[in-house]
Amino acid sequence: MNLLVIIIAAVFINNYVMSQFLGICPFLGVSKKVETAAGMGVAVIFVMALASAAGWLAYTFILVPLGLEYLYNISFILIIASLVQFVEMFIKKSSPSLYQALGVFLPLITTNCAVLGVVVTNMQNGYNFIESIVNGVGGALGFALAIILFAGIRERIARNKILPAVQGFPIALISAGLMSIAFLGFTGLLS
Amino acid sequence: MDINSILFPVLSIGGMGVVLGAFLGFAATVFKVETDPRVPKVRECLPGANCGGCGFAGCDALADAIVKGDAPVNACPVGGAAVAEKVGAVMGVEAATGEKMVAFVKCNGNCEAAKTKYEYFGIEDCEMEANLAGGSKECAYGCLGDGNCVRACNFGALSIVDGIAVVDKEKCVACGACTKVCPKHLIELIPYSAKVAVQCSSNDMPKISKDNCSNACMGCQICARNCPEKAVAITNFLAKVDYSKCTACGTCTEKCPTKAIKMI
Numbered sequence: 001m002n003l004l005v006i007i008i009a010a011v012f013i014n015n016y017v018m019s020q021f022l023g024i025c026p027f028l029g030v031s032k033k034v035e036t037a038a039g040m041g042v043a044v045i046f047v048m049a050l051a052s053a054a055g056w057l058a059y060t061f062i063l064v065p066l067g068l069e070y071l072y073n074i075s076f077i078l079i080i081a082s083l084v085q086f087v088e089m090f091i092k093k094s095s096p097s098l099y100q101a102l103g104v105f106l107p108l109i110t111t112n113c114a115v116l117g118v119v120v121t122n123m124q125n126g127y128n129f130i131e132s133i134v135n136g137v138g139g140a141l142g143f144a145l146a147i148i149l150f151a152g153i154r155e156r157i158a159r160n161k162i163l164p165a166v167q168g169f170p171i172a173l174i175s176a177g178l179m180s181i182a183f184l185g186f187t188g189l190l191s
Numbered sequence: 192m193d194i195n196s197i198l199f200p201v202l203s204i205g206g207m208g209v210v211l212g213a214f215l216g217f218a219a220t221v222f223k224v225e226t227d228p229r230v231p232k233v234r235e236c237l238p239g240a241n242c243g244g245c246g247f248a249g250c251d252a253l254a255d256a257i258v259k260g261d262a263p264v265n266a267c268p269v270g271g272a273a274v275a276e277k278v279g280a281v282m283g284v285e286a287a288t289g290e291k292m293v294a295f296v297k298c299n300g301n302c303e304a305a306k307t308k309y310e311y312f313g314i315e316d317c318e319m320e321a322n323l324a325g326g327s328k329e330c331a332y333g334c335l336g337d338g339n340c341v342r343a344c345n346f347g348a349l350s351i352v353d354g355i356a357v358v359d360k361e362k363c364v365a366c367g368a369c370t371k372v373c374p375k376h377l378i379e380l381i382p383y384s385a386k387v388a389v390q391c392s393s394n395d396m397p398k399i400s401k402d403n404c405s406n407a408c409m410g411c412q413i414c415a416r417n418c419p420e421k422a423v424a425i426t427n428f429l430a431k432v433d434y435s436k437c438t439a440c441g442t443c444t445e446k447c448p449t450k451a452i453k454m455i
Contacts, residue, residue: 067199162313
């Protein structure tokens with residue numbers, strides 16, 4: 001039950017893009033087509049689950065015993081960046097087809113603030129190992145949901161006549177803002 | 192002041208950095224993927240527009256295919272002979288140069304010439320308009336002028352003039368992107384050197400095409416009969432020029448009653 005609450009909270013209420021405004025760069029950059037947005041979403045799910053696990057291990061077994069909790073930011077960045085690099089190499093070697101599908105997105109995620117955000121949230125809420133991974137997957141599902149919906153909206157916008165003053169990025173930012181307001185409706189769903 | 196409060200963080204973070212760095216370095220050698228050194232060289236010769244005109248996902252994919260032997264060295268339609276020669280030099284093959292082609296829109300049903308059956312106020316997209324009773328033009332074969340080809344062109348070679356798409360021959364690189372997006376299949380690649388072309392795609396009966404559009408080819412056979420080289424043939428009420436025979440004498444263009452066949 002607790003895990004279900006964590007997932008729903010991560011996907012809808014504390015959606016990393018729409019409520020916490022983390023991971024905006026890939027959200028705006030890779031959302032021109034639904035296909036690529038979905039690829040990005042899957043890659044983020046993969047990386048966030050791994051990063052949550054690695055972050056929890058590093059925090060519990062390295063930082064806490066040494067009394068260095070205040071160094072969590074720098075060590076999480078270090079771990080996430082090298083983890084993603086390693087995953088990229090591993091996929092490239094072991095599964096070229098998966099690399100074709102996910103590979104281009106992996107470097108983009110290396111320093112994604114949403115990934116760091118998930119790991120930091122896990123730490124601040126004192127989640128255990130399983131809860132951390134569930135929160136990571138939930139947060140990534142929320143990211144995938146937001147980016148795929150947004151890509152659908154942008155595909156439709158692209159086919160319409162838009163006021164010249166707001167063509168391109170301005171209209172994308174306006175629609176992102178409206179989407180974020182829509183997500184505001186989930187606030188208070190779980191109290 | 193306890194020296195440990197500095198030493199511990201420095202050592203642990205530094206240690207993590209060293210360990211992870213060494214691990215990545217090690218992993219890089221273990222998981223190394225052999226790439227042919229010719230791939231980046233071929234890639235450098237290609238234009239890098241990633242237009243997909245070659246049929247591959249982009250310039251990188253084409254470079255890969257050329258080195259593997261899945262594609263000929265002159266597979267890039269954009270770069271033409273110059274690029275094919277450079278790629279050939281890298282691959283050690285003599286390039287077979289193809290003739291330079293350009294896109295051509297086979298419709299001249301502009302706002303003045305073509306009749307419309309309704310006024311279209313929908314989304315400006317040829318495919319969407321084509322879904323509404325085949326588009327707003329009476330002629331089922333005509334250009335809708337919503338500019339899908341213009342948006343597909345990476346080189347700014349297309350524009351909508353007077354309700355129909357027009358190709359700028361000098362800017363066109365024959366990547367073929369526009370030919371794929373036109374829902375009416377009006378755009379064709381013809382030789383750059385071609386002087387004569389039929390600017391109509393209507394296969395309708397002569398009377399119908401004439402009613403629908405004053406610039407239509409009616410399949411009247413005048414061009415075919417008058418051509419000294421027998422380079423023009425009529426099939427399905429539509430003239431077609433055989434560029435291997437055409438000498439650009441201009442006889443057909445003078446005789447054509449609707450000027451559907453003309454000098455370009």
